Amino acid sequence: MAGNMIIKNGIVYDPLNGVKGEKKDIMIKDGVVVNDVPSDAKEVDATGKLVVPGGVEMHSHIAGPKLNAGRAILPNDFRDNYVVRTNAVRALVGHAVPTNYTNGVKYTELGFTTVFEPAMAPLDARHTFEELEDTPNVDKASFPVFGNNWFVFHCVQNNDIEMLKAFVMWMMTETKGYAVKIVNPCGVYMWAHHHSNVSGVDDVIPEYEISPRQVLRGLCQANEELGLPHTIHVHANMLGRVGNIGVTLDTLKVVEDMKPHPSREQVMHLTHLQFNCFAEDENHRICSGGKQLAEYVNSHSEISVDLGQVILDVPTCTMTGDGPAEFFIHKALGPKAKWINGDVELECGGGIVPVTYKSNNPFNAIQWAIGLEAALTITDPWRVIISTDHPNGGPAWYYPRVFAWLMSKKYRDDTLNSIHSMAADKSDLAGIDREYTWEELMINTRAAPAKLLGLKEKGHLGVGAHGDVAIYPLKPEELDPTAHPEEIEKNFWAETVIKDGKFLVKNGTTIDTERGRTYLIKKYHKEAEHERMLIDLKEHFDKWYTVTFKNYSVQDVFAPRPEVIPTNPVS
């Protein structure tokens, strides 16, 4: 059991509670933040150091068959990156697609205590949960994908929102998911069954005669009316294609008039925006659409986004539920590119292509600029989350570098001037002077993701919050990030990490590991609608699935430490 502790004299940033760099003590009792602790509480000296809530990662591919297939084709990722086991920590291996154990330990050392897996094929849910269980320390959850599910199409085709709601709730609870993920709605279906894709939100697909627009609106409405803790989490159509900014903006406009759940303003989260903000110049070549997207987001409070920032010159691996996008990438990269495709019956698909974004490649250099341009143009830090879409844009272990780019104009100008000149020519990045403040950075990486995910005990240090604290060897009162970005990049690895009141990292080294919670959704259904949906669903199973209805549901053993989040349906 975690003991009582008091973290003394740190410079605390806790944006959700309005704490902006104050010298303040943080007290933890029984794993939870409190106002007062007994006098014998363990003292942790954090004098002058940055003390913040444990980071919350809302979009990182850390578990599941997709990641494992990536590992299987990248043996070099493990051969080249290893740490020998100690008595406290098992062997750590891998960099772009590390083992689960490594993912858990490295995220903790980065100061993150909550990590969500954003794309789970429902049929493969057990595999995802086995890997999550082998991911130590962090609290976790996963998002099942819905955007190409035949049964969703069936409900949308019949315009049967009540059945769709019943199905979303059934799927969410039976596969132990957390949020509705939509990947290239209708496009993955077209790839899986017609060797094709969709090119926009109004393409109509055969068999079901519906469009991505209808799927997005249906799932958005179902999600808001069910009151799930997070909005729909959308990977838009045409990812990775030059000129896709138009489709992306169309996607956002699809939900412009949707009614949010009373608890929030947002109705959609657009994920890894960088991959969907490729504008087109007069010669049909890529240029940054980051600013265009940011301007839309600035005037539309119903949207939140995360970056999918690209890290240059680091071997990494793209992996997504978007099968046609990966097919396109592998063709674009030529015969040497490794390519995995993985279509999943009746539900979804996926693809994997290892890549290295190169600084001397004009396309990649522009991609790098897009993420930063958007991040620095979006004015409301509560609606833009920092991510690399780990490992798609690059491994999350480069977050400190991303922070440095955002906090120091000098640093990103240095990078901009050292990479292909097209990055400066085809984006507005050079003209942006804004630098993130400490507070903004803590909103982007803690308070905002926790809020958008509906996690009330995460991302802040108010009374009742989980005792998850990261202390960094950075002194915000003395350090000027503008002038010393290298300090930011070097020292945004936590010196101390406390999770639920227990020390996991001390002096920058992992001293212990534990097993985190799994966030689940509380089951809710209208009995009549549920029964009506089950009739159709069971027929659907009997006809088309190769797994029986009874064997589909994920057993409770797969989430041994569940934390059930209530839903708040709108009647």
Next chain:
Amino acid sequence: MVEVHTDVVCTFCGCLCDDIEIHVEDGKIVKAVNSCAISRAKFLGHEGNGHRKVKVSGSEVSVDDAIKKAAEILVNAENPVIYGLASTSNEAIRKSMELAEMVGAKIDNTSSVCHAPTLLAMQFVGDPKCTLGHVRNCADVLIFWGCNPTQAHPRHFDRYSANASGYFVPKGKDDKKVVFIDVRETRSTKKADLFIKVEPDRDVELAGALKALLKGKKLSKDTVAGVKVVDLEKLVEICKKARFVVTFFGLGLTQSRGKYLNIQAAIGLAREFNKHTKFHIIPMRGHYNVTGANAVMTWISGFGYGVDYSRGYPRYSPGEFSAVDALSDYADAALIIASDPVSNFPKKAVKRMAEMPLVLMDPHPNCTSLVSDVYIPVLTVGIETEGTAYRMDGVPLYARKVVDGPAGVLSDEEVLDRIMEEVKKLQG
């Protein structure tokens, strides 16, 4: 009183059929519905000859003593090997990996003697694949290459492939074309609309010729690898016209001359065909959880088989750390889990195994138990205890328990947990 268990997962082959109905009377399985002949034999015969006795050096001992002895053997060895794993649950495989890391063992699964070349080939090129339900609903052309499903995966045709009807192929076999590529006719090849009889060990050439034809090249010969070029042209045309092609391949391709090069060529062909139509390629995995064994080892160590922990972190070197090579050469102790290498490994490895301290965990005595120093019988996953297993396409299923195992017999997981406890004590 007959108790009926429905939706039971059959833990025999990589098909992992999950629609089995098991009838239990007085704690005994009396009937298996929907089962193939192999599955029926497994369920009805799961008790074996009833001789599930824990033994050390041939004498009956308590399971506690056997576990202690097993831990001693592993801790005292310089180069212990842990091998098998393909016929147990993921839960047990996860524990095996932990144990391997603790004692610095080599750890390997049975894929190193079956589909390892497939994994090697994938490291070079990747793999366009899909789940078996997708095959059932969509595939209108099926190619079986070096495999014999009728005898090795008896329900494959009906549940997933040649005979199955699905959304885009409602008339089942009538909506499909079935192609077999093999060195001889088998019971399965009777299904073939087109049978391509390739000369043994010449599959690479065949794949190359098909790729050349697909790319529109003219071949200068009339026959390639013993096959008439007109037949190959026919195959290319069938595939190009298809809306959805799936190739299933077996050990005929992975273990004949060329090994991983055969698979690389076959996957390369699939990649090329994808420029024209949907074309997937799926390995026919044998043991019911060999896919899981590869998957678990990969997410724990980064590598699917042939892993060494002697330096405190996982290293991978097939041919060096793989079981056959280690046991034939330098290994000085072994823990075999859910396998019987003595019955099928090369003579040199078997001879050394007979001489070295050897531990076996398996539901039933087998050839390996005859020469093992410690034999610990365990429960059968999917019959006497539950556990996770992956179908040949990676779909994870949770295998149920339908009857109690013999009193006092533990599961693989429990035995491994207790071996680890003893190892910790011995290591201090």
